Amino acid sequence: THVLLFAARSNNLARTEWALQGGHIGVNASDDMGRSALHVAASEGHLEMVKRLLDAEADPNLQDKHGNCPLNDAVRHHHDAVAALIRFRAPNVRVLLRGLSAGIQMCAASAAGDIVEVERLVVNRVSAQAVDYDRRTALHLAASEGRPEVARFLIAAGSDVQAKDRLGNSPLDDAIRHGHRQVQ
Missing domain, CATH: 1.25.40.20 (Ankyrin repeat-containing domain)
Structure with a gap:
């Protein structure tokens, strides 16, 4: 789990591929705060990483322990291109108001x-x-x-x-x- 989250945070696509292809880490695995790699990538504004995680079927509706989904993170940190990508790829996702x-x-x-x-x-x-x-x-x-x-x-x-x-x-x-x- 931590390998995938670290790869997402550091925008390391090669390490992400390695973690996902090994099959040992699910794309929606999360840390103790409920944050997945997609949460982290969206929060950091890593557009290509977000694309890769969505291609691997990361869940854009997954909420962390604070009730935030990846779109919340992208919007809060002003990563408009990432937010647009998530909206396009997941038309039913909404910014949660929790x-x-x-x-x-x-x-x-x-x-x-x-x-x-x-x-x-x-x-x-x-x-x-x-x-x-x-x-x-x-x-x-x-x-x-x-x-x-x-x-x-x-x-x-x-x-x-x-x-x-x-x-x-x-x-x-x-x-x-x-x-x-x-x-x-």
Whole structure:
């Protein structure tokens, strides 16, 4: 197991071939944290390694002990080419929101008005309905911070304009309360 994980981390395709062809190590073998070679390669941004592991039928839906799948790792570390490859090769895989990490990332980008990051997250299958710890959607944050471009994008991506946060407020309530007419 450790041979394959080390090979993935160091992007050593020859060692990966050796480990897989010997038949002693399964492609989905994982460490004590539940991370497979595909998790490691995706996290490191090793595109050719990810291709090889997927060719060997590595499971892109495999979750580690924190609930992350390889697509989560690629997205979190901004390895967009790796994320695109995983999405292409495994059309049903989704960024998992366990621990709210992807939701927090989406909400933070929305609050900051970082439209490029918001678009990147949506392309990588982070839900436009992702929420933070107060059940505020990214649209709530865009509205409360006066980010009309982000708000328009999120609405087009399917964000619910009537979603209620933990206190029962909608994104429109937040825009009105903070005086952001351009978002209303």
